[in-house]
Amino acid sequence: MVVSPVPPADADLDRELDELFHALADATRRDILRRSVDGELSVSRLADAYPMSFAAVQKHVAVLERAGLVTKARTGREVLVRTDPDAVARAREALDRLELAWRGRVDRMAEVLAADRTTPRRGRDA
Amino acid sequence: MSVISMEKDVEGLTLTLVAEFDAPIERVWELWADPRLLERWWGPPTYPATVEDHDLRPGGRIRYHMTGREGDRHHAWMEVVSVDRPRALRVREGFADESGVPLDGMPVGTMDVTFAEAGGRTRMELRYAFDSREDMERLVEMGMPEGIRQAVGQIDALLAEPVSS
Numbered sequence: 001m002v003v004s005p006v007p008p009a010d011a012d013l014d015r016e017l018d019e020l021f022h023a024l025a026d027a028t029r030r031d032i033l034r035r036s037v038d039g040e041l042s043v044s045r046l047a048d049a050y051p052m053s054f055a056a057v058q059k060h061v062a063v064l065e066r067a068g069l070v071t072k073a074r075t076g077r078e079v080l081v082r083t084d085p086d087a088v089a090r091a092r093e094a095l096d097r098l099e100l101a102w103r104g105r106v107d108r109m110a111e112v113l114a115a116d117r118t119t120p121r122r123g124r125d126a
Numbered sequence: 127m128s129v130i131s132m133e134k135d136v137e138g139l140t141l142t143l144v145a146e147f148d149a150p151i152e153r154v155w156e157l158w159a160d161p162r163l164l165e166r167w168w169g170p171p172t173y174p175a176t177v178e179d180h181d182l183r184p185g186g187r188i189r190y191h192m193t194g195r196e197g198d199r200h201h202a203w204m205e206v207v208s209v210d211r212p213r214a215l216r217v218r219e220g221f222a223d224e225s226g227v228p229l230d231g232m233p234v235g236t237m238d239v240t241f242a243e244a245g246g247r248t249r250m251e252l253r254y255a256f257d258s259r260e261d262m263e264r265l266v267e268m269g270m271p272e273g274i275r276q277a278v279g280q281i282d283a284l285l286a287e288p289v290s291s
Contacts, residue, residue, distance in 0.1 A: 034287060094262045095134040098141045098254055101170075103129060106145045106250075108167035109157050110128040113149040 023067035028052075029060050032081070036070055039082030043072075046081060130249070139256045144249060151243035154250060155212030158182070158239070165190075173200070178226070184208055188217070189226040203228050207236070215239045233261040 023029055028050060035041055035049065047057040061081055064070040073080050130144040147154050157163050161177035169175035173192040180188050188204035203226055207216040216239070221232040228234075238253045256262040 092134070092136055094256070094266045095136065095139075095141050097265070099132055099134065099143075102141070102143055102252070102254075103132075104170050105167055106128045106143070109145075109154070110147055112157060112163060112166045113147055113153060116153070117149070 019063075019067040020069070023063050023069055026060070026063075028057075029064055032057075032060055032064060033069060033083050036081045036083040039073070039080055042078040042080055044078075139259060139262050141254045142251070144251045147248050147250065148246075149248055150246060151212050151241050151248045154241055154248040158215060159211070161188075168192075182206055182209055182215075187226070189222065199224075201226065213241055231264070233257075233264040235261060 031049075032046060035046060043058055043061055044054060046061070047054040050057055061070065061072070065072060070081050070083050073082060128145045128147060130146050131142075132144075133142040134140075135142070157167060159182050161180035164180070165175050165177050168177075168190070169192045173194055175190050175192050178189040178191065182188070184206055186206040188206070189201070190204075191199045191201045193199050201222040201224055202219065203222040204217045204219040207218060209215055216236065218234060218236045220234040221229045223229055234257045236255050236257065238255075240251045242249045242251075256265070
């Protein structure tokens with residue numbers, strides 16, 4: 001399915017990009033991303049892995065979260081960190097995009113059929 | 127409303143839509159079979175489609191491009207797998223380079239379209255399936271603005287690295 005390749009840029013996009021690249025520009029944050037793929041580590045478990053304070057690690061996680069790179073989920077007393085975007089969310093986005101494209105196409109098909117009804121095409125099959 | 131139903135199967139990576147048109151089956155078939163008609167509905171107003179080749183026979187190719195507001199052209203291909211005029215059509219499709227050659231590493235999917243007439247109205251059912259989860263993922267990435275796409279590429283690469291110890 002070939003859909004509109006690139007949505008228009010806007011101010012939100014610039015901000016989003018700044019946050020993404022800022023989040024990725026730090027070695028500790030990149031390491032946190034890797035460790036959090038399975039979503040089984042809490043912030044305190046993550047903090048154990050680095051020679052820095054719990055608060056510092058918490059800050060790194062907050063930067064990643066703002067950039068949409070990780071999500072946090074509370075289970076009992078722990079807050080687990082999980083690297084996004086996950087596969088299901090992406091599949092949904094792909095299908096949402098297809099749906100949007102096809103809703104537009106079906107509407108236009110109906111328009112073409114309606115237009116041709118009022119002004120019949122001539123001689124095509126004659 | 128022309129769209130009767132729309133189903134998205136996240137696990138199976140398929141989209142199934144049913145639409146009904148107030149027109150006989152031959153007219154609806156012509157929307158696909160006549161390249162000049164196909165151009166009138168395939169692309170959105172912001173990316174109109176221009177059909178270059180259109181061979182609606184098994185093994186035949188359809189080549190087209192969509193043109194953006196900046197004059198940017200996005201080429202694509204379809205390969206006709208089977209045709210049962212005016213009741214069914216199966217095509218594979220994907221992105222192409224300027225000469226219509228399918229591009230490697232771009233998403234590919236298959237469309238199954240069936241048509242049935244009842245009481246002067248035509249029901250069209252379309253099922254779109256990505257070839258694989260990778261194809262689906264690529265489509266998501268392609269729709270992303272270039273900067274985001276680069277960032278995602280970096281993320282994928284770094285997630286593939288071993289965790290430091």
